[in-house]
Amino acid sequence: MPKDSGIGAASKRREDVRFLTGTGNYTDDINVYGQTYVYFLRSDVAHGRINNIDTSAAAAMEGVVGIFTGADFEGIGGLPCGWQVTDRFGEAMQEPAHPVLAQGKVRHVGDPIAAVVAESLQQARDAAEAIEVDIEELPAVVDMKAALEEGSAKVHDDLTSNLCYDWGFVEDNKAAVDEAIKNAAHVTTLELVNNRLVANPMEPRVAVGEYNRSNDESTLYTTSQNPHVIRLLMGAFVLGIPEHKLRVVAPDVGGGFGTKIFHYAEEAFVTFAARKLNRPVKWTASRSEAFMSDAHGRDHVTKIELALDADNNFTALRTETYANMGAYLSTFAPSVPTWLHGTLMAGNYKTPLIYVNVKAVFTNTVPVDAYRGAGRPEATYQLERVVDKAARELGVDPIALRRQNFISEFPYATPVAVEYDTGDYFATMDKLEEIADLAGFEARRKESEAKGMLRGLGVNCYIEACGIAPSNLVGQLGARAGLYDAATVRVNATGSISVMVGAHSHGQGHETAFPQVVADMLGIDESMIEIVHGDSSKIPFGMGTYGSRSLAVCGSAMVKATEKIIKKAKKIASHLLEASEGDIELKDGQFTVAGTDKSVAWGDVTLAAYVPHNYPLEDIEPGLEETAFYDPSNFTYPSGAYCCEVELDPETGRVTIERFAAADDFGNVVNPMIVEGQVHGGIGQGIGQALLENCVYDSEGQLLSASYMDYAMPRAEDVPFYVVDHSCATPCTHNPLGVKGCGEAGAIGSPPSVVNAVIDAIQSSGKKDVTHIDMPLSPQRVWAAMQG
Amino acid sequence: MKMNDSREIAATPEAVWAAILDPEVLKQCIPGCESMEGSPEEGFDATVVQKVGPVKAKFSGKVNLEDMNPPNSVKLVGEGKGGAAGFAKGEATVTLAPSDTGTTLTYDVDAKVGGKLAQLGSRVIDGFAKKMADQFFTNFQNVVEGPAEEAAPEPAAEEPAAAEEAPAEKKGFIKRLFS
Numbered sequence: 016m017p018k019d020s021g022i023g024a025a026s027k028r029r030e031d032v033r034f035l036t037g038t039g040n041y042t043d044d045i046n047v048y049g050q051t052y053v054y055f056l057r058s059d060v061a062h063g064r065i066n067n068i069d070t071s072a073a074a075a076m077e078g079v080v081g082i083f084t085g086a087d088f089e090g091i092g093g094l095p096c097g098w099q100v101t102d103r104f105g106e107a108m109q110e111p112a113h114p115v116l117a118q119g120k121v122r123h124v125g126d127p128i129a130a131v132v133a134e135s136l137q138q139a140r141d142a143a144e145a146i147e148v149d150i151e152e153l154p155a156v157v158d159m160k161a162a163l164e165e166g167s168a169k170v171h172d173d174l175t176s177n178l179c180y181d182w183g184f185v186e187d188n189k190a191a192v193d194e195a196i197k198n199a200a201h202v203t204t205l206e207l208v209n210n211r212l213v214a215n216p217m218e219p220r221v222a223v224g225e226y227n228r229s230n231d232e233s234t235l236y237t238t239s240q241n242p243h244v245i246r247l248l249m250g251a252f253v254l255g256i257p258e259h260k261l262r263v264v265a266p267d268v269g270g271g272f273g274t275k276i277f278h279y280a281e282e283a284f285v286t287f288a289a290r291k292l293n294r295p296v297k298w299t300a301s302r303s304e305a306f307m308s309d310a311h312g313r314d315h316v317t318k319i320e321l322a323l324d325a326d327n328n329f330t331a332l333r334t335e336t337y338a339n340m341g342a343y344l345s346t347f348a349p350s351v352p353t354w355l356h357g358t359l360m361a362g363n364y365k366t367p368l369i370y371v372n373v374k375a376v377f378t379n380t381v382p383v384d385a386y387r388g389a390g391r392p393e394a395t396y397q398l399e400r401v402v403d404k405a406a407r408e409l410g411v412d413p414i415a416l417r418r419q420n421f422i423s424e425f426p427y428a429t430p431v432a433v434e435y436d437t438g439d440y441f442a443t444m445d446k447l448e449e450i451a452d453l454a455g456f457e458a459r460r461k462e463s464e465a466k467g468m469l470r471g472l473g474v475n476c477y478i479e480a481c482g483i484a485p486s487n488l489v490g491q492l493g494a495r496a497g498l499y500d501a502a503t504v505r506v507n508a509t510g511s512i513s514v515m516v517g518a519h520s521h522g523q524g525h526e527t528a529f530p531q532v533v534a535d536m537l538g539i540d541e542s543m544i545e546i547v548h549g550d551s552s553k554i555p556f557g558m559g560t561y562g563s564r565s566l567a568v569c570g571s572a573m574v575k576a577t578e579k580i581i582k583k584a585k586k587i588a589s590h591l592l593e594a595s596e597g598d599i600e601l602k603d604g605q606f607t608v609a610g611t612d613k614s615v616a617w618g619d620v621t622l623a624a625y626v627p628h629n630y631p632l633e634d635i636e637p638g639l640e641e642t643a644f645y646d647p648s649n650f651t652y653p654s655g656a657y658c659c660e661v662e663l664d665p666e667t668g669r670v671t672i673e674r675f676a677a678a679d680d681f682g683n684v685v686n687p688m689i690v691e692g693q694v695h696g697g698i699g700q701g702i703g704q705a706l707l708e709n710c711v712y713d714s715e716g717q718l719l720s721a722s723y724m725d726y727a728m729p730r731a732e733d734v735p736f737y738v739v740d741h742s743c744a745t746p747c748t749h750n751p752l753g754v755k756g757c758g759e760a761g762a763i764g765s766p767p768s769v770v771n772a773v774i775d776a777i778q779s780s781g782k783k784d785v786t787h788i789d790m791p792l793s794p795q796r797v798w799a800a801m802q803g
Numbered sequence: 804m805k806m807n808d809s810r811e812i813a814a815t816p817e818a819v820w821a822a823i824l825d826p827e828v829l830k831q832c833i834p835g836c837e838s839m840e841g842s843p844e845e846g847f848d849a850t851v852v853q854k855v856g857p858v859k860a861k862f863s864g865k866v867n868l869e870d871m872n873p874p875n876s877v878k879l880v881g882e883g884k885g886g887a888a889g890f891a892k893g894e895a896t897v898t899l900a901p902s903d904t905g906t907t908l909t910y911d912v913d914a915k916v917g918g919k920l921a922q923l924g925s926r927v928i929d930g931f932a933k934k935m936a937d938q939f940f941t942n943f944q945n946v947v948e949g950p951a952e953e954a955a956p957e958p959a960a961e962e963p964a965a966a967e968e969a970p971a972e973k974k975g976f977i978k979r980l981f982s
Contacts, residue, residue: 059889059918124918144886303922713925715915721922 061716218269241559312386517557563756697761889918
């Protein structure tokens, strides 16, 4: 029986009212008195030495307030990297400087060279055209393998090579893995590319810097998923502004998908320039700028080998991946191909021996960092593709091969350092077979074939580690920050509640789902509770939203804080009811003395807390406000099984997705409608990666796909109606809600099933030699593969 | 992007050679060229206004002549900066050989674009470059050969300024050279 409020209810997203009626308050809606506008002059070559920048003509132009270049940032910190990876040999990764504005060299198309601040954007742009930049073009480093060759041009002259790190995981297993692969009854090998993507949130990045001379306080309004992280990174490492003099506000944010986690040069610039000029400075990215300045995603080139014994049991797995870092290390870039990727290579299977090698490479391209799934989609894609290929090579059913190798007992310690707490991979696969109507596939295939089309079915499993993360663990792994979160529950005098949370909501529906939890715990109406987020001056120090962590980590902090509230409120109630504290029960917003009809309402208790005329002041303080910080003891491990059914036109190579089913295990679910929406969006982005999206550079490092004319985003007609299910729930064992993250699962779990389905369709026509096509599976690529 | 083609021109290789080295001729022939100054020895400074796909810009740049082997071959190396629109650069090797009707002019072009031109115009750039080359050599032929009695096709210049100037000066390069 579905509930109509509290945990488990499909409450409608309250934030949608303002989003859908045009009353949202986004960063670009913020305009400050006396505001100026900045335009960044960006490099149009991929690699070059800056010989001279002459700003004199530009500086004299009408409306120009100030012009800044890299020289203005001498002695000021560069953009910091938040994660240090240690390589196979125990050495720290190579970490280049990342100046706010280019110093000495430009290293990718879009690298900011100069910033013009003017009274209007048009004036700033015109003046930027008048800046004379003398750049000596240098050979561009684009291909990752070529970048590592002896004699290749270097992106950073002061580093020994273009290799950021050569990471082995688990290095101690390497010899045993090599041996197992040598002795295997069968080895399936697959080489593939995980295509570079651009996140493309609907709202481009925006930053407004403001400086208040009267109290020496700086404010940055920015499109961020984690304002406190930006405040810490920018304040402590770039500009040297102490936290109490720096406020960072991320108001409504129109989608992030990871690309708004990171600390960007433009944020530091507007904050810096507002202080220098004593004028507010605003920057709004154009879509073109977004393509060449937002951190990109994915971009791995991988060789994976799966060894099986004579009974088709997986015995070992070995991977070699080249991971593109781009020209600089974005905030969390080094963690993505390593700890968010290597630790996932066991997938849903009890493969006993695994070795993952990752070479992270600097190239003259936009920095690459986390994008929805971050490392886990790359892991899932290669694993689920190689398992599918193995099944075809061995002539066994791909689902049966997966079932045979499923992990079946929990907790399960993988050979790649993580321990899955719960899961039931058989249950989600059973559910998938039912909701995807696998039994009816052959009939559907015949119908397609009757029309001259090919039909294919692709299945995959996924497991992911999210709800990041245990701070002590990630600290050992190189994180330079803790990954707890925080919540303050402020009960107001009349009983309404403001919950200040560290997590930021930009599409996740926190403003709806979080109150459901508190309402459930207190037995009051959801409408009495409001979530406050996004302003460092209002919220406790939380680490923000990414890695499907908000409910699992910040939600747990909120539960802990609410438990403290209940404890104190019961004390107050016991005083009001003249009963023992241990006898007080809270139900439906009423405090009752157990076994009696004596009760006092929630609002009476909260009023007593703030108007303490009759109050146990000798025992407790007035007021009702509690803060909790929560640091998880493990990741959460959502898992599932996905099925994609495609139709392929053999004449044109065009693929259409006819059916898509997803059976997920997210543990307990607070709001099923929001969870389904998250899965829908994730699958949409996964389909985008599989069929459409591709960020392309030419050999000179020119970005060729920098508009929607060339970068194909999925549209409504590209995706089918999804059949999704989350009824196979094995609750997380270590957080108080028993929840697992659901935000990235769809993007992690969907690309392999799409590609598996296309290969299945092609092979059904007798072309058994087509075993792989790299994403995106455009008509041209599919058609070419079919022609051999 | 690479292109190559050849043209028959009704003039001697020496006459064609002289035309290639004449900035006034180049100005008339390059579509959208607003100015062209300099000498074969020191290179030419040029300003060209063009529209590529959605990007319109004024390119200012330099063209240098290299590997000169009169009157047989020369390499033109150029780069133009278009401000916010990005840049274009390239080289063209032009070879002249005597033929029955005069001269066979063969060209081999390797061109590159960068910045916004690459980001927004890469899909249309090949067609654009081919059109530019066609226009240039059609104009060049007209200028070198002079108008072919009434039948001379109008040079397909897009810029009004260039279009106005062209007919007035179409007296024929050879005639001007030897008059």
